[in-house]
Amino acid sequence: MPPISTKIAPPSPLPEFVYKITPDAPPDPIPEAYPLSDLDRQDGFVHLSTSWQIPITTDLFFKDVTKFYILxxxxxxxxxxxxxxxxxxxxxxxxxxxxxxxxxDVVSVKSFERHAETETQKWSEVLRGGGFLA
Known part of the structure; x- marks a missing residue:
């Protein structure tokens, strides 16, 4: 069953970019139709994030991984x-x-990693700077 959600008006102005976070390395080259994750297939839509949501999303849902990719x-x-x-x-x-x-649709892809000894470091700390998120 898809999560309970309420449709809201899009932000104004709209962001130029949205982001897909995945714990798996993207196919190389990126295919014409990106493989859907189990969660996206189950929920019936592709989960995306705005740049400001990425630190929150990664701290909540990717806290147990040491590496992920952002498209x-x-x-x-x-x-x-x-x-x-x-x-x-x-x-x-x-x-x-x-x-x-x-x-x-993919402008760029970047991997983010923290080493085993820094697993207590929050992803929001790892993501600071770098200019990837605009």
Whole structure:
């Protein structure tokens, strides 16, 4: 069953980019249709994040991994009707893509890693700086 969510108005102005976080290395090259995660397939949409949500999302849902990848997607590539902004579990404005993305939508990919001895370090600390999140 998809999570309980409430559709909300999109932010204004819209962000230029949205991001897909994945614990698995993306296929190389990125295919025309990106493989959906089990969660995305189950929920019926692709879970995305805005740049400011990434530290929160990674601290909550990726706290037990030592490495993940972020795919940077150009929001304007998607039909506005296919991107719904949902308030889910108290998080305002989560972008959900009802459809899929692929190579033409991916601007760049970056991996983030913390070493075993720094597993107590929050992902929000690892993500500081670097300019990837715009």
């Amino acid at each position: 940077k997607l150009r929001l304007s590539n998607f039909d506005p009707a296919s991107v719904k902004w949902d308030e889910a579990e108290g998080t305002n404005g989560c972008p959900h893509l009802y459809g899929n993305f692929g190579a033409k």
